[in-house]
Amino acid sequence: MKNKNILVAIIINVFITISEVAVGLFIGSLALISDAVHNFSDVGALGLSWWGEKEILTSRPLAIDKLEC
Numbered sequence: 001m002k003n004k005n006i007l008v009a010i011i012i013n014v015f016i017t018i019s020e021v022a023v024g025l026f027i028g029s030l031a032l033i034s035d036a037v038h039n040f041s042d043v044g045a046l047g048l049s050w051w052g053e054k055e056i057l058t059s060r061p062l063a064i065d066k067l068e069c
Contacts, residue, residue: 002053003050003053006046006049006050006053007050009046010043010046010047010050013039013042013043013046014043016039017036017039017040017043018036020032020033020035020036020039021033021036024036
């Protein structure tokens with residue numbers, strides 16, 4: 001379920017990023033373009049979270065209790 005939520009957040013953020021870039025370029029707003037870059041970094045962070053969660057769920061599902069800090 002976590003992977004699905006992260007994937008939905010990625011899709012929404014990609015849509016917002018593309019929209020902000022398009023509108024920012026159309027009206028010449030540097031603020032919208034810079035916010036789009038910020039949202040793109042959020043997409044990257046969410047992508048890493050999705051990938052990391054996917055690796056945990058598929059590679060070693062029973063090794064979570066063996067983590068040592």
